[in-house]
Amino acid sequence: MIKEHNTTGLRYLCVTSKDDHNSYKGSGKYWTTHIKKHGYDVTTTVIFESPQQHIFDAKSFEISKEYDVVNSQQWANLCHETGFKKSVLGLRHTEESKVKMSRSSKRLSGWKHTEESKILMAKAAKSQTHLPMTEAARKKLSQSNKGKPRSKAQHDATLKAHRVTLVCPYCGHIGNYLPTMYRWHFEKCRNK
Numbered sequence: 001m002i003k004e005h006n007t008t009g010l011r012y013l014c015v016t017s018k019d020d021h022n023s024y025k026g027s028g029k030y031w032t033t034h035i036k037k038h039g040y041d042v043t044t045t046v047i048f049e050s051p052q053q054h055i056f057d058a059k060s061f062e063i064s065k066e067y068d069v070v071n072s073q074q075w076a077n078l079c080h081e082t083g084f085k086k087s088v089l090g091l092r093h094t095e096e097s098k099v100k101m102s103r104s105s106k107r108l109s110g111w112k113h114t115e116e117s118k119i120l121m122a123k124a125a126k127s128q129t130h131l132p133m134t135e136a137a138r139k140k141l142s143q144s145n146k147g148k149p150r151s152k153a154q155h156d157a158t159l160k161a162h163r164v165t166l167v168c169p170y171c172g173h174i175g176n177y178l179p180t181m182y183r184w185h186f187e188k189c190r191n192k
């Protein structure tokens, strides 16, 4: 759904599993800062619904990219919306998914890396940030963080937020580290 601030016109793309869409106010850092400052005077528009999580997640990401919510100053999103990634935070692996995961990691390690992917992997290993962030997103974040040094706790929280269980809708691969999953699966999946 899209939330739009009635006074400032700032928009925020977000998801909820609640039936009452208005009771969920959104959780992004830039958005919540904005709400604190200007009050919660917001119109909520539901743009997509699906009971199937993988379809919903894929669609969320598609819409997020379509509106270019990270780069656009009209949107408060700092990262692309990828559906319910946060709702599975802390999910315990069932025996079945453990088997699946070990199977898929075996399959992955059996892959031969091409020259191109070796370069990509080396680059990824060197990079300090886990998710690609554009200049605009960086600027937004630094604005909302003004005067607040990034503490170790915040850093740990970011790492923790990236440790979620995600299933690639294209190949069925289950991974538990968000940046890696988005680097190799979803829109970049070789089975797409």
Ligand SMILES: [Zn+2]
Residues within 6 Å of the ligand: 168, 169, 170, 171, 172, 173, 184, 185, 186, 189, 190, 191
């Ligand atoms: Zn995949």
